[in-house]
Amino acid sequence: MSDDDKSVLRAPRGMRDFYPDEMAVQNAIFSAWQSAACRHGFLQYDACVVESLDLLKRKAGEEIEKQIYSFQDKSGRDLALRPEMTPTLARMIAAKQGALSFPLKWFAIAQCFRYERTTRGRKREHYQWNLDIVDEQSVSAEAEVIATAVSALSMLGIGSDDAAIHINSRALLADLLDGSGIPRKIHGAVFLALDKLGKLTDAEVSASLESAGLSKENVEAAFRIMRLETLDEARKLLGEETESYRELLSLFSMLSHYKIDAMARFDISVVRGLGYYTGIVFEAFDKAKRLRAIFGGGRYDNLLQDLGGKPMSGVGLGFGDVVIAELLSASGRLNGISPTRDLALGYMEEAQRPASMAAAEQFRRQGRSVDLALRNQKAKAFFSWANKSGFVEAAFIGPEEVLAGEVRVKTLEDRTERSVALPGC
Amino acid sequence: MSDDDKSVLRAPRGMRDFYPDEMAVQNAIFSAWQSAACRHGFLQYDACVVESLDLLKRKAGEEIEKQIYSFQDKSGRDLALRPEMTPTLARMIAAKQGALSFPLKWFAIAQCFRYERTTRGRKREHYQWNLDIVDEQSVSAEAEVIATAVSALSMLGIGSDDAAIHINSRALLADLLDGSGIPRKIHGAVFLALDKLGKLTDAEVSASLESAGLSKENVEAAFRIMRLETLDEARKLLGEETESYRELLSLFSMLSHYKIDAMARFDISVVRGLGYYTGIVFEAFDKAKRLRAIFGGGRYDNLLQDLGGKPMSGVGLGFGDVVIAELLSASGRLNGISPTRDLALGYMEEAQRPASMAAAEQFRRQGRSVDLALRNQKAKAFFSWANKSGFVEAAFIGPEEVLAGEVRVKTLEDRTERSVALPGC
Numbered sequence: 001m002s003d004d005d006k007s008v009l010r011a012p013r014g015m016r017d018f019y020p021d022e023m024a025v026q027n028a029i030f031s032a033w034q035s036a037a038c039r040h041g042f043l044q045y046d047a048c049v050v051e052s053l054d055l056l057k058r059k060a061g062e063e064i065e066k067q068i069y070s071f072q073d074k075s076g077r078d079l080a081l082r083p084e085m086t087p088t089l090a091r092m093i094a095a096k097q098g099a100l101s102f103p104l105k106w107f108a109i110a111q112c113f114r115y116e117r118t119t120r121g122r123k124r125e126h127y128q129w130n131l132d133i134v135d136e137q138s139v140s141a142e143a144e145v146i147a148t149a150v151s152a153l154s155m156l157g158i159g160s161d162d163a164a165i166h167i168n169s170r171a172l173l174a175d176l177l178d179g180s181g182i183p184r185k186i187h188g189a190v191f192l193a194l195d196k197l198g199k200l201t202d203a204e205v206s207a208s209l210e211s212a213g214l215s216k217e218n219v220e221a222a223f224r225i226m227r228l229e230t231l232d233e234a235r236k237l238l239g240e241e242t243e244s245y246r247e248l249l250s251l252f253s254m255l256s257h258y259k260i261d262a263m264a265r266f267d268i269s270v271v272r273g274l275g276y277y278t279g280i281v282f283e284a285f286d287k288a289k290r291l292r293a294i295f296g297g298g299r300y301d302n303l304l305q306d307l308g309g310k311p312m313s314g315v316g317l318g319f320g321d322v323v324i325a326e327l328l329s330a331s332g333r334l335n336g337i338s339p340t341r342d343l344a345l346g347y348m349e350e351a352q353r354p355a356s357m358a359a360a361e362q363f364r365r366q367g368r369s370v371d372l373a374l375r376n377q378k379a380k381a382f383f384s385w386a387n388k389s390g391f392v393e394a395a396f397i398g399p400e401e402v403l404a405g406e407v408r409v410k411t412l413e414d415r416t417e418r419s420v421a422l423p424g425c
Numbered sequence: 426m427s428d429d430d431k432s433v434l435r436a437p438r439g440m441r442d443f444y445p446d447e448m449a450v451q452n453a454i455f456s457a458w459q460s461a462a463c464r465h466g467f468l469q470y471d472a473c474v475v476e477s478l479d480l481l482k483r484k485a486g487e488e489i490e491k492q493i494y495s496f497q498d499k500s501g502r503d504l505a506l507r508p509e510m511t512p513t514l515a516r517m518i519a520a521k522q523g524a525l526s527f528p529l530k531w532f533a534i535a536q537c538f539r540y541e542r543t544t545r546g547r548k549r550e551h552y553q554w555n556l557d558i559v560d561e562q563s564v565s566a567e568a569e570v571i572a573t574a575v576s577a578l579s580m581l582g583i584g585s586d587d588a589a590i591h592i593n594s595r596a597l598l599a600d601l602l603d604g605s606g607i608p609r610k611i612h613g614a615v616f617l618a619l620d621k622l623g624k625l626t627d628a629e630v631s632a633s634l635e636s637a638g639l640s641k642e643n644v645e646a647a648f649r650i651m652r653l654e655t656l657d658e659a660r661k662l663l664g665e666e667t668e669s670y671r672e673l674l675s676l677f678s679m680l681s682h683y684k685i686d687a688m689a690r691f692d693i694s695v696v697r698g699l700g701y702y703t704g705i706v707f708e709a710f711d712k713a714k715r716l717r718a719i720f721g722g723g724r725y726d727n728l729l730q731d732l733g734g735k736p737m738s739g740v741g742l743g744f745g746d747v748v749i750a751e752l753l754s755a756s757g758r759l760n761g762i763s764p765t766r767d768l769a770l771g772y773m774e775e776a777q778r779p780a781s782m783a784a785a786e787q788f789r790r791q792g793r794s795v796d797l798a799l800r801n802q803k804a805k806a807f808f809s810w811a812n813k814s815g816f817v818e819a820a821f822i823g824p825e826e827v828l829a830g831e832v833r834v835k836t837l838e839d840r841t842e843r844s845v846a847l848p849g850c
Contacts, residue, residue, distance in 0.1 A: 008480050009520040009732065012504055015473035017517055020531070023469045039789040041796025043764045044448045048440035048550055049474065049536070050494075050506070055433050069475075071496030074540050079437055081475070092442055095434040101814060103799055106445070111474070115499050125473055133799070140778075140799040151789070257782040307434065339468045353565075357682040364464040364576070371466025374528055374558070374565040389526060 014116075014124025024339045025328070026127075029156065029321050030109055033129040036152035037107040040144060042131060045106050047088045049113070053078035058306045059087035067114040081113035085130045086276075086303070086316065093134060094309035102135035102312070105144070127321040129295075134303065134314035139247045141315040142280050142299065143254035149284065149295050149317055150260045156324065157333045159263070163294060166267035167251065167282045170298075171244035172234060173225070173271070179237055180221035186213050190222050191271045197226060198269075231266040244279075251280060276300045280315075286327050294327060295319035342369040343409070344391040346382035348398035355402045355422055359395075362423045387412055395420070439541075439549025449764045450753070451552075454581065454746050455534055458554040461577035462532040465569060467556060470531050472513045474538070478503035483731045484512035492539040506538035510555045511728070511741065518559060519734035527560035527737070530569070552746040554720075559728060559739035564672045566740040567705050567724065568679035574709065574720050574742055575685045581749065582758045584688070588719060591692035592676065592707045595723075596669035597659060598650070598696070604662055605646035611638050615647050616696045622651060623694075656691040669704075676705060701725045705740075711752050719752060720744035767794040768834070769816040771807035773823035780827045780847055784820075787848045812837055820845070 011017045018026055037044065053070050060068070060083060070080040082088060085108055093100065108130045115124055131148055133141040146165060153163060170191070177187050189212030193205045200208075202223070209219045228234055231248055238245050248266065255261045272281040279299030286294065297317030304312055328334050343363055347356040353376065360372040371391070373382065379396050386394035395409045401422065408417045436442045443451055462469065478495050485493070485508060495505040507513060510533055518525065533555045540549055556573055558566040571590060578588060595616070602612050614637030618630045625633075627648070634644045653659055656673055663670050673691065680686045697706040704724030711719065722742030729737055753759050768788055772781040778801065785797040796816070798807065804821050811819035820834045826847065833842045 006733075008477065008483065009516050010477075011473060011516075012475055012477050012498075012502065013500075015475055017473070018471040019517065019521070020468035020470055023471055026471070027469065035792075038765055038794045039792070041766070041769075041794055043445035043766075044452065045445055046443040046448055046451070048436060048442075050437055050440055050538070050550070052433065052435075052437050058433065069496070069498060071494070073437075073494060074542075075438075077437065091434050091436075092444065096444070101810075105796065113475070117499075125475070136799045138800055144797065144799065254778075254782070257779040258786060308431075340463055341466070341468075344466075353679075354682040357679070361683060367460075367464070369463045369466055371530065372569065374561045374569065375563055385526075 014122075016123060016125065020339045024337050025325060025334055026321065028337050029324060029328075030127070032152045032155040033107075033109055033319065035155060036148050037129075037131060039151065040105075040148040042105045042107040042148065045089075045092065045108050046110070047085075047092060047108075049081055049111055050079050051082045051088060053080045055087050055091055056080050056082065059090060060084065064114070067116060069113050069115055082110070083114045084112050084318070085110040085128065089130065089132055089316075090303050090307055090309075093312075094304050094307040097304070097309050103141070103314075104134045105132070106134070107131045123322060129317075129319040129321075131297070131317040131319075132314055135312045136315070137313055139251045139280065140254060142251050142282075143258065145297060145315050145317045146251075146255065146264070146282060147258045147260060149319055150258075150263060152319070153284075153294070153324075156328060158324075158327065158331075160260075161287065162327070162331060163263065163284050163286055165264045165282055165284045166270045167248065167264055167280065168267055168270040169244050169248050169280045170271065170277055171279050172238075172242075172248060173268070175238055175242055175244050176225045176228075176234065177222070180218070180225065182214065182218050182221060186218075189214065190226075193222065194226055194269050194271045195273065226268060228268045229266075234266075234268075247280060272296055272298055276302055278302070278313075286330075290330075291323050291326055294323050338390055340369045341371065341389065341391045342393060344371050344373070344382070344386035344389065344394040346373040346379070346386070346394070346396045347376050348379065348396070349376050352376070352397045352399065352402055356397045358423045359397065359407065359420075383410075397422070439547075441548060441550065445764045450750060450759055450762050451746065453762050454749060454753075455552070457577045457580040458532075458534055458744065460580060461573050462554075462556060464576065465530075465573040467530045467532040467573065470514075470517065470533050471535070472510075472517060472533075474506055474536055475504050476507045476513060478505045480512050480516055481505050481507065484515060485509065489539070492541060494538050494540055507535070508539045509537050509743070510535040510553060514555065514557055514741075515728050515732055515734075518737075519729050519732040522729070522734050528566070528739075529559045530557070531559070532556045548747060554742075554744040554746075556722070556742040556744075557739055560737045561740070562738050564676045564705065565679060567676050567707075568683065570722060570740050570742045571676075571680065571689070571707060572683045572685060574744055575683075575688060577744070578709075578719070578749075581753060583749075583752065583756075585685075586712065587752070587756060588688065588709050588711055590689045590707055590709045591695045592673065592689055592705065593692055593695040594669050594673050594705045595696065595702055596704050597663075597667075597673060598693070600663055600667055600669050601650045601653075601659065602647070605643070605650065607639065607643050607646060611643075614639065615651075618647065619651055619694050619696045620698065651693060653693045654691075659691075659693075672705060697721055697723055701727055703727070703738075711755075715755075716748050716751055719748050763815055765794045766796065766814065766816045767818060769796050769798070769807070769811035769814065769819040771798040771804070771811070771819070771821045772801050773804065773821070774801050777801070777822045777824065777827055781822045783848045784822065784832065784845075808835075822847070 064083050068080045111127050113125045131145050206219050255264045270283050277298040278301045281298035283296040284294040299315050301313045345360050360370045363370045393409050393411050395407045397407050401407045406419050406421050409420050410417050489508045493505045536552050538550045556570050631644050680689050695708050702723040703726045706723035708721040709719040724740050726738045770785050785795045788795045818834050820832045822832050826832045831844050831846050834845050835842050
């Protein structure tokens with residue numbers, strides 16, 4: 001094979017192929033997302049992965065804009081592969097704002113693209129589960145979104161031993177910074193510093209805060225805030241009547257009613273970049289914090305900004321397929337996931353094909369996955385193939401089975417058998 | 426709202442948004458595809474919608490190549506949105522030909538893009554269900570693929586009253602043309618003419634055949650062939666030992682074993698363009714033939730051509746989401762399809778929120794879709810909202826329900842009620 005031939009056999013750089021074994025994992029993740037969202041009353045929506053570049057430029061952050069795959073169609077329209085679903089959600093809601101019923105609970109499973117120059121094997125596309133509750137001010141929106149995500153994790157076998165949800169509030173942070181006399185216009189620098197904590201040394205963080213305009217006193221105050229470990233410490237600084245504190249308290253209380261408070265913890269360091277979040281923010285990590293965030297989200301107030309719609313507050317969550325697959329793999333939970341192969345059905349002679357087809361149809365009507373052999377073959381070859389192909393059961397029909405009107409269905413793992421009547425016999 | 430704002434609210438031209446009602450239809454179609462494929466033993470695969478332009482140029486027909494959405498990434502790679510899944514399938518199989526087990530039965534649900542200049546409201550993207558059986562010479566591959574597609578139709582409520590599968594064989598056609606003395610090198614012109622029958626007048630078809638190099642006698646012979654109405658008429662011309670005839674006969678026999686022969690008919694006019702099909706070809710149409718083909722497919726021999734793999738014969742089928750949705754809509758079968766909204770759960774006072782959350786979790790663990798109200802509200806407002814939002818059931822928890830430890834779950838359509846114990850009471 002020439003080098004040209006070999007390179008044409010590969011998916012484009014950063015894009016993934018899903019062979020059946022990989023697809024089974026993907027389907028398990030998608031299925032958990034879909035089930036959890038449906039059970040929690042979210043309605044599914046979708047839109048084309050191709051969006052207008054204009055929309056994405058209006059709604060996407062500057063960092064993202066540099067990573068957009070954009071192109072022109074043959075009429076010269078500026079199009080792009082969406083880097084995230086939120087601009088599309090905003091567009092769809094703004095277009096029908098008068099006709100939709102609010103608060104609205106929607107979800108999507110959306111492929112998103114970002115061009116990143118990286119050597120770490122990071123992908124340029126992923127699927128992201130998006131949950132949004134739009135036009136609900138109360139913290140019950142945060143509680144429902146988090147509970148739904150925890151439900152999906154639980155369906156995948158991930159519980160409080162494996163992952164934790166780190167919760168903070170940008171409003172609480174702002175209140176704390178206000179209380180320390182740090183001017184609003186340099187809050188952003190502290191948010192950035194929080195994002196860097198643990199990645200940079202304290203000295204480096206100090207230096208960057210000072211260069212952002214914080215006084216020595218401000219920097220000390222910022223460090224005291226950044227080192228808060230519990231919500232109760234924040235209460236002592238703010239007083240228990242402070243709205244941002246009460247919201248977080250209320251959220252933790254709701255999570256306890258859902259019995260998922262064991263997974264949740266206050267974490268002052270969660271700020272979710274400098275994006276559009278305005279209130280409570282959260283991120284889920286594996287317990288060892290070895291991987292990137294499993295999911296993240298928070299409260300936004302400006303979803304429909306720049307789109308001409310009336311302002312609406314809401315809570316959104318994004319949960320990608322890559323990190324969760326890494327976590328499932330690292331914790332050995334992918335082993336049980338393989339394509340559904342219920343029953344292999346073979347036959348000895350062409351003469352038994354009609355009976356075999358009728359039997360296959362009977363099993364299929366019961367909802368079972370049946371792989372009917374495409375040709376007649378010897379029993380030994382058939383069972384050898386069925387064994388190595390991962391079928392749960394196998395049955396082989398010869399002249400005797402047709403005569404007797406029944407076939408033995410063998411469970412391949414434990415070699416037990418059961419007899420099943422052939423239809424029409 | 427400015428014109429700019431309005432235009433940014435629309436999906437790009439030819440691309441579709443799926444609001445929850447439309448998504449429910451889409452999910453019903455995808456679910457039928459997925460279930461039918463799984464029941465018939467096909468394994469799911471997928472790949473990124475972005476492919477290398479090089480691959481698509483090697484594998485796609487010239488007509489398609491003009492319609493490809495192509496672009497360069499920021500490293501100057503030539504990429505494209507796939508116009509069809511087959512080149513990707515060929516690439517994935519060729520890349521692992523040694524490791525895969527054949528015959529292979531795979532399916533995908535793939536979004537595909539074609540840029541078409543058209544005023545007929547035709548979309549520029551659609552989802553296509555692809556079924557392929559690769560490396561199987563026998564006509565049992567055609568039978569399994571067709572039976573699987575019929576099974577999906579049946580799950581959607583479409584049977585032999587609504588649709589028919591038109592089956593032909595390009596090999597049989599070639600044999601018939603050979604038998605009439607029409608040289609191989611102008612068979613293509615007759616295939617094209619068959620594609621045009623009914624769209625052009627006979628005189629126009631005659632003229633185009635003559636200009637393609639057929640003699641007057643050839644044209645008459647071609648018309649005799651193009652007017653064959655039954656497979657038996659073909660047998661009379663070819664003799665019953667002719668391989669291409671026997672294959673079709675065998676296929677119809679297998680379809681009768683699957684009890685789907687009532688939907689299948691021989692149709693000499695089906696040729697499936699000038700693409701890569703080499704043997705049996707088929708297309709499904711609505712009975713009135715008002716719509717484009719519901720699905721189409723056939724036998725190919727050159728799947729891995731130009732990719733360096735060893736040649737493999739197979740059968741493929743493509744089944745798009747647009748025509749089937751039109752057919753379901755035209756036959757009133759979309760009426761029952763709406764998003765799943767099992768149960769709305771409301772509560773009178775904030776004090777009943779914890780009990781309501783526990784009740785919601787109990788119903789959700791039973792697999793039900795539960796929309797828990799985000800705020801307390803009056804019973805009247807809650808039931809009014811639940812009624813107009815299309816929920817099957819609704820339940821409302823006040824202080825009395827918490828005290829009694831049970832809640833009445835109302836079926837909204839017939840106003841019947843049942844009592845359900847609240848958890849932990």
